[in-house]
Amino acid sequence: MRNIYAFFLLAALLFTAVPAQAQFGKLLKQASDKADAVLSGKNPLSEEEVGKGLKEALNQGVEKAVTSLSAEDGYYQSPYKIFLPEEAQAVIEKLSMIPSFSNLEQDLTERINKAAELAATKASPIFVDAIKGLTIKDAMGLLLGEQDAATRYLEGSTSLPLTNEFQPIIRNSLDEVNANEIWHKAVTAYNKLPFVKKTNPELDAYVTERALNGLFGLVEVKETELRQNPALRNTDLLRRVFERQDKQ
Numbered sequence: 001m002r003n004i005y006a007f008f009l010l011a012a013l014l015f016t017a018v019p020a021q022a023q024f025g026k027l028l029k030q031a032s033d034k035a036d037a038v039l040s041g042k043n044p045l046s047e048e049e050v051g052k053g054l055k056e057a058l059n060q061g062v063e064k065a066v067t068s069l070s071a072e073d074g075y076y077q078s079p080y081k082i083f084l085p086e087e088a089q090a091v092i093e094k095l096s097m098i099p100s101f102s103n104l105e106q107d108l109t110e111r112i113n114k115a116a117e118l119a120a121t122k123a124s125p126i127f128v129d130a131i132k133g134l135t136i137k138d139a140m141g142l143l144l145g146e147q148d149a150a151t152r153y154l155e156g157s158t159s160l161p162l163t164n165e166f167q168p169i170i171r172n173s174l175d176e177v178n179a180n181e182i183w184h185k186a187v188t189a190y191n192k193l194p195f196v197k198k199t200n201p202e203l204d205a206y207v208t209e210r211a212l213n214g215l216f217g218l219v220e221v222k223e224t225e226l227r228q229n230p231a232l233r234n235t236d237l238l239r240r241v242f243e244r245q246d247k248q
Contacts, residue, residue: 045240051139053241055131058150061222062127065215070120076113080214084108085206104186111179112203116211118173119166123215126165130158143245147227151220162212170211171204179203 045053069075075082084105131154134142142149174180183203226232226242233239 045244047136047140049237050143050241050244051134051136053237054139054142054150055134056235056238057223057226057242058131058134058154058219059128061151061219061226062124062131064222065218066120066124066127068218069214070117070123073113073117074120075116075211075214076110078214078218080210080217082109082113082116082207082210082214084112104182108179108182108186111182112174112207115170115173115176115179115207116214118176119169119208119211120215122169123162123166126162127154127158127215130154130161133157143241147224148220151216151223154219155216159212163208166212167204167208170208174203174207 069078069080088105088108134153138153142153146152171180180203226238227245230239230242230246233242
């Protein structure tokens, strides 16, 4: 309980403009009331239950995001469709008159989205491991945070390890759908043209970044829906945990 009081007191101190000494007693009372509101009431919640509830919510959001984006045309037909990098436009424009590259943009766009789709099928264990690391202290702050607080926590704490894990999958997936080979051929032909700025033939880092942005974007949507729509809280624990959020 002391940790929870301290959390809310620190948050209050960070966002107040008045001197801390003059407001200390008032802020301590506010922190105490805030923590009690979550951990007491008609259906009192333990710190452990709050942690489990937030993890359950994140797991549901991740599962739905991964299932959606790893489905056939999951990226390509979604708001998270991955487009070619800006520098690709110069390559496409220069090569468009060459018959073998006439459909280069459409072909590559389909292939990089397919690569992201294939990689997404292997993303769940990485996200699940990250969610397991969520502490009780973290969970309490996230429950009463912004509508995307849990997603931002997940993104901030896992972006680097996810990238390290995800990029080899993307690279292999790009090879599997022949996107790398097509892009390498196109860029090699382009780089031989006179008076053009040389272009990097590697696609995996770019596609990895966009693929992860899509995953986090969809997780955020699911978190916001769960916070705002009680009908989506399909377990007793989720209902009880987010009921406390609703009252704040």
